[in-house]
Amino acid sequence: MSTLSDDSFLKTAGRILNSGQSRTLIFTGNIHDLFRQSQVDSTEYVPLQQLLCTKWQVPQRILIVYELNGPIRFVSESDRDKVREAWLRWRTGLDSNDLAIKTMLSPTREQSRLDQLGRSFDSNLTSAIGKPTLALEMLRQICLCSRTILDGKPILSQDLIILIEAADMLIPEGEISRLSDADRHRVSICHDWFSDPEFARHSDAVILLAESRSLLNQRVAMLPPVLEINIPAPGHEDRLAFIRWFQERQEPGQSLRLWSTDDELARFTAGLSIHALMQLLKGAVHEKRPIGLTDVVAKVEEFIQRQLGEDIVEFKKPSHTLEQVVGFTHLKDFLRRELIPRFLSTGTDALPGAAVCGPIGSGKTFIFEAVANELDMVVLVLKNIRSMWYGQTDVVFERLRRVLDALTKVLIFVDEADTQFGGIGPETHSTERRLTGKIQAMMSDPQLRGRVIWLLMTARIHLLSPDIRRPGRVGDLIIPVLDPTGEDREKFVRWTIGVALGKAPTKTALEQTTPLMYDYSAASFASLRSELKAHVVMKKGALTLTEIQAIIRDHIPPAIGEMRRFQTLQALVNCTRRSLLPDPDVTAEQRSDWEREIRALEAKGIR
Numbered sequence: 001m002s003t004l005s006d007d008s009f010l011k012t013a014g015r016i017l018n019s020g021q022s023r024t025l026i027f028t029g030n031i032h033d034l035f036r037q038s039q040v041d042s043t044e045y046v047p048l049q050q051l052l053c054t055k056w057q058v059p060q061r062i063l064i065v066y067e068l069n070g071p072i073r074f075v076s077e078s079d080r081d082k083v084r085e086a087w088l089r090w091r092t093g094l095d096s097n098d099l100a101i102k103t104m105l106s107p108t109r110e111q112s113r114l115d116q117l118g119r120s121f122d123s124n125l126t127s128a129i130g131k132p133t134l135a136l137e138m139l140r141q142i143c144l145c146s147r148t149i150l151d152g153k154p155i156l157s158q159d160l161i162i163l164i165e166a167a168d169m170l171i172p173e174g175e176i177s178r179l180s181d182a183d184r185h186r187v188s189i190c191h192d193w194f195s196d197p198e199f200a201r202h203s204d205a206v207i208l209l210a211e212s213r214s215l216l217n218q219r220v221a222m223l224p225p226v227l228e229i230n231i232p233a234p235g236h237e238d239r240l241a242f243i244r245w246f247q248e249r250q251e252p253g254q255s256l257r258l259w260s261t262d263d264e265l266a267r268f269t270a271g272l273s274i275h276a277l278m279q280l281l282k283g284a285v286h287e288k289r290p291i292g293l294t295d296v297v298a299k300v301e302e303f304i305q306r307q308l309g310e311d312i313v314e315f316k317k318p319s320h321t322l323e324q325v326v327g328f329t330h331l332k333d334f335l336r337r338e339l340i341p342r343f344l345s346t347g348t349d350a351l352p353g354a355a356v357c358g359p360i361g362s363g364k365t366f367i368f369e370a371v372a373n374e375l376d377m378v379v380l381v382l383k384n385i386r387s388m389w390y391g392q393t394d395v396v397f398e399r400l401r402r403v404l405d406a407l408t409k410v411l412i413f414v415d416e417a418d419t420q421f422g423g424i425g426p427e428t429h430s431t432e433r434r435l436t437g438k439i440q441a442m443m444s445d446p447q448l449r450g451r452v453i454w455l456l457m458t459a460r461i462h463l464l465s466p467d468i469r470r471p472g473r474v475g476d477l478i479i480p481v482l483d484p485t486g487e488d489r490e491k492f493v494r495w496t497i498g499v500a501l502g503k504a505p506t507k508t509a510l511e512q513t514t515p516l517m518y519d520y521s522a523a524s525f526a527s528l529r530s531e532l533k534a535h536v537v538m539k540k541g542a543l544t545l546t547e548i549q550a551i552i553r554d555h556i557p558p559a560i561g562e563m564r565r566f567q568t569l570q571a572l573v574n575c576t577r578r579s580l581l582p583d584p585d586v587t588a589e590q591r592s593d594w595e596r597e598i599r600a601l602e603a604k605g606i607r
Helices: 008-019 048-055 077-092 096-105 107-127 132-146 181-194 197-201 236-248 262-268 274-287 293-308 329-344 364-375 392-406 430-443 486-501 507-517 522-539 545-554 561-574 588-603
Strands: 024-029 034-038 043-047 061-066 072-074 159-164 205-209 226-231 313-315 353-357 378-382 410-414 452-458 478-480
Touching: 008 024, 008 048, 008 226, 024 392, 034 048, 034 236, 034 274, 043 048, 043 236, 048 061, 048 159, 048 205, 061 077, 061 132, 072 077, 072 107, 072 132, 077 107, 077 132, 107 132, 132 159, 132 181, 236 262, 236 274, 262 293, 274 293, 293 313, 293 392, 329 364, 329 486, 353 364, 353 561, 364 410, 364 452, 392 430, 478 561, 486 507, 486 522, 486 545, 507 522, 507 545, 522 545, 561 588
Parallel strands: 024 205, 024 226, 061 159, 159 205, 353 452, 353 478, 378 410, 410 452
Antiparallel strands: 034 043, 061 072, 313 378
């Protein structure tokens, strides 16, 4: 079969069908997009079904299309007549000569029977509307008819290609015992059809269209004869070709006005489907306004959030920089000197990601939001990839993968990472095991290295899967963020009480207030500073040192000291850089002391 197409997924499908590797293919991924269809004198962008019907309408094939809300239809009316005639011969069991003789001997009776069979064939095609079980059985019967031998040759001289849209609605995923009778019946039909050795030996083919293989009932989707072909999101060259095609079709005076070049527009629309890109361009032409970079970014964000769901992902636009981060002098120097350059790199020195750990309230998120801002790249915040619906987690992951493949450079920001990703042990739910396994594979995928950066934030680094923490993934760099000490702590004290004094605190003010905040975390300093500001507003003026001390003394720290100590010890034990520890010359004996203290806290029920 000639594919006549430059699309790689069509070439792949052609090779599989021509070689006989499989007779049932599932087209997944970007199936709802528009695709370039080039002909001798024109180029158009059409839906996938139309592309397949055009490319695969060759003399050796009969194309049949079934849509959930439509009849079984033939792309060519002459092909319908051929199949109808073959159906009559198959149902009567007579070859052409015998059928002619019977008709001649008993014309009225035989003609009536043939008319009835013909009406039955036509009726079944039309009755498929709203009756998917009947439609699937009819299509299976047509395949049986196609490979029947009469007069020493197949009853049909051409092979069939059957396109079935919305296959996930016809044979939905779910436990068989929980499916409706109709769903179970359709699963049974497809299972028998696609696993039939006779069907595999012949040249008829069935193409199922579904966004994800995991949406199809696994009794069918996981059959060995059934192969999947994924259609990727459009790449840079695809988007650029569409932009230029769109511009060429505009009337004089309605040309597309851009803030930059076609190539820049194609680059910044990474992540958009062709359909979404068309919406952006048509809207600008209709409103007679130029397309600005902010318009493009907004459209990309809207599209990706709509694809993945607002409860799954959001775009983060931090407004603060590392200059606005109080304290953490040594850590900020490391971030500027090593982390940010390696995140920006696209070569072999690029980091796949990093894990950031430390006790709750230590300032992890605030610091690394500033890092994200300084990287000046797309920042996706992964909020809840584990869907509440069975099977949807796999679909969300596949959508995420398509988005990441399309984006040029992206930072995945995951807060509370220990709760986002499950484990892989036998006690973990199978869906979570698959999810964690896929995330781990993505982190170490060479094709994504330098393009996708994972930044995992957690106060409970010990609960993050060891497979995620290994080298080659975020284990390349595990960064502890600890409570401020020494000069950094003094900077926090100055920052906190300075807002209440209305001026830089004196040495005396520092000496009298610092001991009162001996065990404060970054969050504690920020909380106290906020309260001091509130008192300044209420008083309508600066506070005295005595008033500040009274407010500090009134503060009672929450009873989470042992938990924070446990999390601090875990951060110290899991840190992968000596230079990031409070004491780079830490000894093996000191590390053993940390581990003994961890075990003692665990014995008290601290986790």
